Amino acid sequence: MRRHQALKVVSAQATDQWGLVTTAQAKLAGLSSVDLTRLHEAGLIQGVGRGVYLVGGAPVPDHLEIKLAWLRLDPARPAWQRHQPDTYGGVVSHSSACELHGLGDVPASRVEITVPARRTTREPGVKLHRAAIDLSDVTIVDGLPVTTAERTVVDLLAARADGGHVGGVIADALRLGQADQTRLATRITPFPKTYGLPHSASSQDFLTYLLESARTKLPSIDRKRALDIVAKVFEEHGESGGLAAIRRLLDVRSPEDGI
Structure with a gap:
């Protein structure tokens, strides 16, 4: 195929796919390995990962590694044909979902x-989890199917992620309106014991624990907790002793913590 024709073909493939095209897509469109090599040598496409090229002068897309990993799950099918549950191939989740949603600071080394369904990958920087995901737990972010913020929290807890990191994700999700506090409390009901809380701890107690682990508190939780502290101190120390105890409590708390 002539070079200008080959470039036109790969450009068409990459138009709605972040400027990227896979080797499998290019070959299905009629290009040979020789055609791709010539385009690469001419600087018209750039290899950005195994079996994936960036076309022309397109800017390197955000979250490139996530997009490369997702494209490789079904390299022959264009991204724009993978927006239905039966064609997703996989849903971005866990720490990668946090990255796409802009939630928390969960370490994302892969x-x-x-x-x-069960499948394996030889990609060293990719981890595949096997699980069923309801359609209501999936949203599209930057053209990628991604677990919703609430489902992401559940997945992180199931994977026993650090409580402080999960708390940061929750705080951001609530602040940004990506999660509902009541609904989220219900969804995290199975996990308090896993994180060392007593059997008597409610899901709301667990939510508070996670938020405090991240040094972030919701105003409504702050008020309830402050009232609980006051009630407990007065009960233990009596009225005059209670006031002194509360003052001592305030003195030892850092200013950013509040009460």
């Missing part, structure tokens, strides 16, 4: 994707 791309995490949840797939519906």
Whole structure:
């Protein structure tokens, strides 16, 4: 195929796919390995990962590693044909979902994707989780299917992620309106014991624990907790002793903590 024709073909493939095209897509469109090599040598496409090229002068897309990993799950199918549950191939999840949503500061040393059936990958920087995901737990972010903020929290807890990191994700999700506090409390009901809380701890207690682990508190939780502290101190120390105890409590708390 002539070079200008080959470039036109790969450009068409990459238009709605972040400027990227896979080797499998290019070959299905009629290009040969020789055609791709010539385009690469001419500087018209740039290799950005195994079996994936960036076309022309397109800017390097955000979250490139996540997109590369997701494209490789079904390299022959264009991204725009993978926006239905039966064609997702996998849903970006866990720490990678946090990255796409802009939630918390969960360490993301590898791309995490949840797939519906058992499969393996040889990609060293990719971890595949196997789980069923309801359609209501999936949203599209930057053209990628991603677990919702609430489902992401559940996945992180199931994976026993650090409580402080999960608390940061929750705080950001609530602040940004990506999660509902009551609904989220219900969804995290199975996990308090896993994180060392007593059997009597409610899901709301667990939510408070996670938020405090991240040194972040919601105003409504702050008020309730402050009242609980006051009631407990007065009960233990009596009225005059209670006031002194509360003052001591305030003195030892850092200013940013509040009460």
